Amino acid sequence: MIHFLASIAMTAALALNGPGHGYHVGDKAEDFKLKNVDGKMVSLSDIPKAKGYIVVFTCNTCPYAKAYEQRIIDLHNKYASKGYSVVAINPNDKDVKPDDSYENMQILAKEKKYPFVYLYDETQDVAKRFGATRTPHVYLLDADKTVRYIGAIDDNSEDAAAVQAKYVENAIDAMSAGKTIATPETKAIGCSIKWKKTN
Amino acid sequence: MKKLAILPVLLFGFCDVRSQDVPMIQIDQLSYWKNNTSDTVYVLNFWATWCGPCVAELPEFEKLNKNYKDKNVQVVLISTDFKRNLETDVKSFVLKHSLQSRVVFLNEPRANDYINLVHPDWSGSLPATLIVANNKSYQRFFEQKLSYEELEAAVKAAL
Numbered sequence: 165m166i167h168f169l170a171s172i173a174m175t176a177a178l179a180l181n182g183p184g185h186g187y188h189v190g191d192k193a194e195d196f197k198l199k200n201v202d203g204k205m206v207s208l209s210d211i212p213k214a215k216g217y218i219v220v221f222t223c224n225t226c227p228y229a230k231a232y233e234q235r236i237i238d239l240h241n242k243y244a245s246k247g248y249s250v251v252a253i254n255p256n257d258k259d260v261k262p263d264d265s266y267e268n269m270q271i272l273a274k275e276k277k278y279p280f281v282y283l284y285d286e287t288q289d290v291a292k293r294f295g296a297t298r299t300p301h302v303y304l305l306d307a308d309k310t311v312r313y314i315g316a317i318d319d320n321s322e323d324a325a326a327v328q329a330k331y332v333e334n335a336i337d338a339m340s341a342g343k344t345i346a347t348p349e350t351k352a353i354g355c356s357i358k359w360k361k362t363n
Numbered sequence: 364m365k366k367l368a369i370l371p372v373l374l375f376g377f378c379d380v381r382s383q384d385v386p387m388i389q390i391d392q393l394s395y396w397k398n399n400t401s402d403t404v405y406v407l408n409f410w411a412t413w414c415g416p417c418v419a420e421l422p423e424f425e426k427l428n429k430n431y432k433d434k435n436v437q438v439v440l441i442s443t444d445f446k447r448n449l450e451t452d453v454k455s456f457v458l459k460h461s462l463q464s465r466v467v468f469l470n471e472p473r474a475n476d477y478i479n480l481v482h483p484d485w486s487g488s489l490p491a492t493l494i495v496a497n498n499k500s501y502q503r504f505f506e507q508k509l510s511y512e513e514l515e516a517a518v519k520a521a522l
Contacts, residue, residue: 298488351478
């Protein structure tokens with residue numbers, strides 16, 4: 165029996181890394197505490213008067229993350245004053261991808277003048293709990309930290325000018341108007357999260 | 364006038380000899396691979412020149428392509444690079460590494476339109492590989508870097 169339970173627990177732990185696991189739309193997200201680029205520990209509950217949270221798994225290096233840097237800044241600048249701040253999280257392992265180290269996060273945040281927190285998920289526990297698989301990967305939470313949207317920022321990674329559907333903006337606008345989010349889940353090409361090597 | 368009309372044909376022919384062309388494909392081609400009734404085994408690898416694990420596993424696909432050339436297996440390397448980098452990155456990569464497997468460029472800027480069509484388990488992360496044998500209703504999808512052994516086992520099961 166113990167063996168049986170142990171094997172279930174192990175399977176569950178392994179499954180956390182795979183796609184299709186982690187939070188789904190409608191699940192309540194657990195708060196976390198991660199180190200920001202300014203050295204301070206940050207939780208979602210630290211953000212005052214939040215009506216929701218735009219949690220973005222991203223990194224310093226991925227060409228898709230790079231393509232969205234300015235769009236993530238614009239999202240924050242448009243919505244933070246309305247109660248929806250961007251919470252950017254880098255989940256990549258620095259041993260696998262040295263340019264995604266905490267020090268390089270600090271350099272990038274300074275260079276780009278990030279107006280939002282940029283947190284380091286060193287243990288990768290938060291990314292696993294959310295079920296993030298790639299960068300960028302967005303989870304929009306409401307004030308109760310219930311997941312309301314998962315996916316891409318918009319429908320055109322390469323060309324911001326050619327975007328037809330602004331998925332995250334549409335979701336926030338619907339949510340804050342008390343309407344149903346028409347497209348609660350989307351997918352996009354992204355860089356795989358660089359998980360720690362287990363052996 | 365007649366001579367001028369022949370010119371593009373000559374130029375095209377010349378380019379073709381120098382290196383493998385990288386034709387653009389769209390969603391209809393993905394649907395074809397997934398839905399035609401032939402007994403060909405399609406090994407569809409989604410990759411990009413900037414993707415470290417993708418580039419690292421390419422030799423395994425090249426090896427598979429070589430070893431299974433006469434066995435009704437078609438390896439297709441489907442680049443998802445940004446279109447602006449097709450000439451500079453993708454074509455030069457194909458040339459530099461003399462890739463022998465078929466390489467195509469997926470000319471679809473809206474990934475949400477095709478990711479689920481390729482496979483519902485695909486989150487969008489690269490590399491991703493789909494192996495299909497339509498006459499056997501065989502499908503195997505991987506969202507991970509593959510070893511030659513893993514690849515060959517899936518292809519053998521499909522044949």
